[in-house]
Each structure stands twice: as C-alpha cells, then as structure tokens.
Amino acid sequence: MAAAPPFKPFTLAMIQLGQVGADKSANLRHAREMIHKAAQGAVSPRLMSLQECFNSPYGHVHFPVYAETIGFEPGQPYDVAKTESESVKLLSAAAKDTGVWLLGGTIPERTPEGKVYNTAMVYSPKGDLVAIHRKVHLFDIDIPGKITFKESETLTGGSSTNYFDTEFARIGLGICYDVRFPELAAIAARRGCQVCIYPGAFNTTTGPLHWELLQRARAADNQIFFGMCSPARDLTAGYHAWGHSLVVDPMAKVIGQLEHEEDILFVDIDPKTFTEARAGIPVTTQRRFDVYPDVSKAQ
Numbered sequence: 001m002a003a004a005p006p007f008k009p010f011t012l013a014m015i016q017l018g019q020v021g022a023d024k025s026a027n028l029r030h031a032r033e034m035i036h037k038a039a040q041g042a043v044s045p046r047l048m049s050l051q052e053c054f055n056s057p058y059g060h061v062h063f064p065v066y067a068e069t070i071g072f073e074p075g076q077p078y079d080v081a082k083t084e085s086e087s088v089k090l091l092s093a094a095a096k097d098t099g100v101w102l103l104g105g106t107i108p109e110r111t112p113e114g115k116v117y118n119t120a121m122v123y124s125p126k127g128d129l130v131a132i133h134r135k136v137h138l139f140d141i142d143i144p145g146k147i148t149f150k151e152s153e154t155l156t157g158g159s160s161t162n163y164f165d166t167e168f169a170r171i172g173l174g175i176c177y178d179v180r181f182p183e184l185a186a187i188a189a190r191r192g193c194q195v196c197i198y199p200g201a202f203n204t205t206t207g208p209l210h211w212e213l214l215q216r217a218r219a220a221d222n223q224i225f226f227g228m229c230s231p232a233r234d235l236t237a238g239y240h241a242w243g244h245s246l247v248v249d250p251m252a253k254v255i256g257q258l259e260h261e262e263d264i265l266f267v268d269i270d271p272k273t274f275t276e277a278r279a280g281i282p283v284t285t286q287r288r289f290d291v292y293p294d295v296s297k298a299q
C-alpha cells in the first residue's frame, strides 16, 4: 500500500439536498445546481459530498427501479465518455466543471450479474471516476411501531473496504449503516486515512440518539476527522431522513452541523488537530495486537 498523502488543510462542503422525489432527472438537475452553488461558496471547497441516495427516493422498492450500470473496476481504466449512466455523466461533468473533488453521494447500482448495490462514487477535479464503495452493511432493522426497513429485500452488500487519495488527504469511505460497525473506520484509519466521509440517511427514530454519537465515537476511536452527509428531511416522503449533516474532529468535537432543511455545510479541516490529538492521547501507538487481532490485517 502506498503511503498516505501529506495531510494539508482543506475546506469540505457537505451538500444536504431537499427535493429528492420520484423524478430522477429533476433530482439530478437539482444536485447539479447545488454542487455548483457549493463550489461557488464564499469559501472554496476542495472536496464536496452529497448524501446517500441522492437520485432516487430511499426505500428498497425504489432501488431496482432507479438502478444504473456503472461498470467501474478498481485499478482498471474507466472511460466516463462510454457510460450510459446519467448519474455518472452528471457527477463527472459537475466535478470537472467546478474543478473540485466530488464524493457523489450514493445511487443504486446494477451489475451485469443482476445484483443491485447502494454505491458511492468519487470523482477527481478532472471528472475521472477514481473510486467506488458499495454499502457493506445493509440496513435491516425492525423497531416495532417506529420503523421497519429491509435493504436486503433488493440490495446485495458490498464486500470491500475503500478509500481514495487526494493531494491533501487520504479519505476513507463508508455508507450510512456502515458507521455502526467500527471495524470499517478502524481499517481506514490504520491504512492511513486522516478523514472518513460516509454519505448517510439516518431517520427521525435513530437519528436523535445515534447520528452524532456514532460519528463522534468513530472520530475518537481512530483520532480522525469523521463526517456524514444526509438528505434534508421531507415529511411528505416515505422515509423521514434526520438531516443534520455533520463533521467531527479527531478530538470528537463537532466542528460543523446543519439543521434538517436543505443547506450546505462548509468546514475547515485543520491537520493540526489531528497531529495534536494523536500526540496528546497516543492510542494509535498503544494498541495491544498481542491481546486482540488488528482488523486492518484481515483482508
């Protein structure tokens, strides 16, 4: 594995979209407008993120209907010009036009074998698709009287951990429910990620107690910056997202958070906090892998 890029200061933008409805073209148009708005903000971001499921309503019945073929293979060249995926075309053009790294939220992806994944894509400022992450842990829960959700009705879980390198940081990837499984962020951090960003969509049942808690926990466990980008809340939709897109620093301090309406969060990521957290509380050098296994060596 190559060494992580030197960690440099940068501004991160979390784009919390409202208006995600049944009309995919309208969803895509709105995402493009908001990406351009974020890029032209008072502080120029170097990296922008969209939310989980930004081009379709969130629900297992919708995934197969909205699914697109991406055809990305890690390590293989990928020609955006040859894709039929309208979401890939839009995200690639938006990254290129703005000249900003873009974590393009997630979309339902259909593979040639007919499997459907919940997939995040990352575009470089040149518009190249450089990484994907398929949601590893499917959101299957049942809280009687509150929420029942079963992604596994139509989705398959991804089977790899993923990160991407920019000129200012190594960024670890996950999607929403993945945050409840600390191994994923631990693996990313031990592979040199200074920042993890997960597009997500918690809800009004799980969000109040767990959204901030889990992100602060993953940041503190690993002494990294940790952020999740959510959809805005739409009470006319079938799924009531929590909103509150959030970024936490390596001391587990919340350094930026939105409310639940459509908005854009700009956060300055300062490597000094990362260095100071690790120097002051040196858990990253005090682990006892003679007592328990190192999960990052498992794959």
Ligand SMILES: NC(=O)CC(=O)C(=O)O
Pocket: 139, 175, 176, 177, 178, 180, 200, 201, 202, 203, 206, 207, 210
């Ligand atoms: N939507 C998810 O994947 C996860 C979620 O809402 C939760 O864990 O709570």
